[in-house]
Amino acid sequence: MKNSFFGIFFAIFAAVGTLFGAIGFLTWSADQKIKQNGIKTTGTVVSFSSSSKGGRAPVISFxxxxxxxRTYYSSTYSSPPSYDEGENVTLWYLPNDPDEVVLSGLDSWLLPGIFGGIGLIFGAIGYGGFIWRWRRKRLNDWLRLNGQIIMADVVDVRYNTSLSVGGKHPWMIIAQYFEPQSQKVYSYESDNIWFNPAPFMSPGQKVTVRVSPKDYGVYEVDTSFLPKQGN
Incomplete structure (x- = not known):
């Protein structure tokens, strides 16, 4: 159930990131098209329009x-305004549609920057989550085929307080293994378990851990002895 939740969670973030990224790119592309195909000229800030939140957008005469x-009413509000009254600004307009205008500076990159930035953040979470899950599954598959099996002592069963879903934390099994050749102690954490596994474990319980023969810090804790969680 929780795996499905995380799959949906990452899918939503990836979709939102893709959508906002596409909007940012299309907005930037439309502005670039006007710059490439339009006529470059100089306009003058003659006044400002105000928003209900106190921002001001320049009104340009050219x-x-x-x-x-012609008069161009910018929709980019800022406080303080990005231009001064009477200031000359560079702009581009389409000869067959002079109302299609792109100003230099803030007006030309604000919307692409906002949408692109949001798209980047959401996309990084969504696609990053998918990549992490894929890499984790690939590692676990490799360990099941090539890993060295060790039996580690269970030393604790506790909440993973770094993660919360619906106000609930998952459980983790904490195990330790003493490697006699290197005289080192290795600590292992299981994947998240969405029910208390303690009642299904006996005193002095050991758990199977598959480790990389070259690096005991690369591992998978086998929790297949636990019952399956109901929906």
């Missing part, structure tokens, strides 16, 4: 190539 006076 002349087209044909000598027509």
């Amino acid at each position: 002349m087209t190539q044909s000598g027509e006076s």
